[in-house]
Amino acid sequence: MASVDVLSARFATYDKMYMHEAREQSFADWPFREECNCTPEKMAKAGFVHCPSENEPDVACCFFCLIELEGWEPDDNPWTEHSKRSPDCGFLTMKKDLTELTVADYYRMEKERLKVYLKKVCHKKMAYFRDGIDHMLESLTSQLDTLT
Template identity: 35%
Template structure:
């Protein structure tokens, strides 16, 4: 089990297109590709900036992590893999979002991060419980 990457911790700055785009400065696909850095950022994604996985990006709201190929359509892929994402549901460009929608997106990103973190904690506790249970079974033999 891997830990929740620190880069997924909610950040109000990821609400802004320019901030998400800045994380994609080393994006492996050209601006002319269907899966360009701009198109990815416009659909809510930012780069996790992992040297060994340059095509891995996550949505700042739903935290869905995806690997991308040059000809992927970011908007269609986001909707397909994470249809309940609030960013997908709102489906607006940054300049068309209301203040309330910005706040909703940020709040949703915090909720999703807490869910991911708590699932990690629960999984670690389950693993420890199973290890203790196995240890007890071994001693009683």
């Protein structure tokens, strides 16, 4: 799962990924090519951007909802996998082709994309604080146990 820093970097650069060609170009080193359901073209059409890591060459992230998926199989359908894991993604539920967006549509979508990003960052930070509280509680409990 992506860190807050990674999410922030993606959010900042993925505003350029409304264009299918930009998303498809990100798949230059994608491991799946011909005779697969998850070709670069199909991945890009489903809203994904290729964002591999050292250990995972097949990580793809939706430019809009920032869901990150890995462990792709040649028979996986990008639209199906995306909609299964993020059914409310604004990109998937969009009624217009991206080339038909008005300026007002674009700003509404960017507002939604910002909400998704902020929600993910807040959840990650809350989880970090919860882990810190749990660790502190364990430490204090352990210290208390040594006193009794």
